[in-house]
Amino acid sequence: MTAITAAVSLLAAPAMAEWKPDKPINIIVPWSAGGSTDQVTRVVAPILEEALGTPVVVVNQPGASGSIGTKAALDAPRDGYTWTANAIANNATYAVTGLIEDTSIDDYHIYLHVANVPVVSVNADAPYADFGELLEAMKSGDVTVGTAGVNSSGGMALAAIKEAAGEELAARMVAYDGGNPAVLAAASGEVVATTQLAVEQTEMIKAGKLRALAVLSDQPLVVEGIEEIPPITNWLSDMPTAPDYFGVFIPAGAPQEVYNTVDAVWKDKVMNSDALKSYATERGAVFAPSYGDQARERAMPVVIAEACARVSRGEAVVDPSEIGITCPAE
Template structure:
């Protein structure tokens, strides 16, 4: 037994003594697969691969990332939901995606409460254009959107992807139309924009970082309340400089384990997340280099952090006419913009 496993077993014993209820320590005997329902190189793929070595060390077990893109992340996610909840198949995504797939009709009868949530970072979308673009700042692009509408193309990973929901939110706030071109992941979308196949991309900073540092994309604005400092790329101004009333909520990413797995899987993962992921220097360095916010959490705390974005996105689908069901069916009241539990 490794030192880490001995430490975890000791913590389990202490927890059991304190609670009066013993929960066995989980020692996985098979490979754990983490389904990444997007293509390689995107934000979900990047941060999941940054977290996996931490989990492998703590569990003394193989944890394998498996890319299964399709249907804006719904294909791989559905497979995990429909699979055997034995603890060996997890998924990774933006939390708001898994929480709102039912609203868009991509996955029926699912909600945030189908998952145990482990947040690693918060990502922010960036509005960028090719380095040779006519647009020098977001103000110029906003004016062009308002005048030229859907003649301006925007590359994203799909309508429910972070880039897709970002441009929809910007368009709502700015009062314009646009032409979305979708790709099987954030990396293909930003590559297409850098090549000039699209005039704009609104994918996440983490996906765009290398293209921005390599002067292939010009960042115009970040969808956050504060400017974004990106290593090697300087300061990206907040979109609120031009759209001060735009509603902005953090877009949290992480690993999700389906409900119904054995209790010892979750009790072990909770301890690992608290003691190893939440204190990880390597994950913090990843966040700093990729323009993300290091903000790990798990359990009810993670759920409460994610819910403002879940509510915002679910109700935005209704406002844009993209909802297949009323969010009240998954416990979200869009009249009050609050959760009904």
């Protein structure tokens, strides 16, 4: 190819348009302030703000296991200025539980930042020395467990524990508007335990208000400043576990330059962010940024697990196959 031909080819190729937002971007966090989604979104927002050159405002809009704020983002104009944030499995499975009609993972462009794990903790004054003792009490006594609701990571964790135990548990879930109030309820003794995410609990564990008994993983959890948390598989050896990926999501239908620009920002800034790495290390999360097809591929195991668990527990009002999720054969 001659130099002249190459120059002509470059001129003929369509340039990738760069989005230059001219007003603030709102990220709707569909949970109360201080919870896992709120925490990490407030770490990521300043990174995006600096790179995009416009204010990025975090808006808390809790209610109905995160579905109210999520629907508000879906109902907003598809102009690139209203995003949402959550655990991706929530956004992908709201239709299965009937909380939001006719929605799926395909409604979003996906930008993941960390993976989180639930931890089983009890009030510091609770009499349970380890998870085995708590599990026995859950079988025979009325143990109260604070979560952010049925569709939250804590609610799903409690349901998974009940399923893995293989017998009826008397533990009673008490739902709050977010992970932070659920954790504070356990720390104050309003409930006995919580199954919310590690990132929501670490400060209360470090302060001696909560005692961590198990992490919902097959590996121990190591967090700066607290003792290693043993894996729940020490007691429930066959319990399946999957990373719970969190991120921000831009509803589909915006101009393509919005996604092109945010893709580039995510690759160049978020995936190399020291602030996000520090947050993950200090709070007990996994630094795992990705976007596009890679993000979707990473997310699908937990999306499938949570959608299909709803079916096995009799909680589904819509079959996952209707939103493109195939459950493994029994």
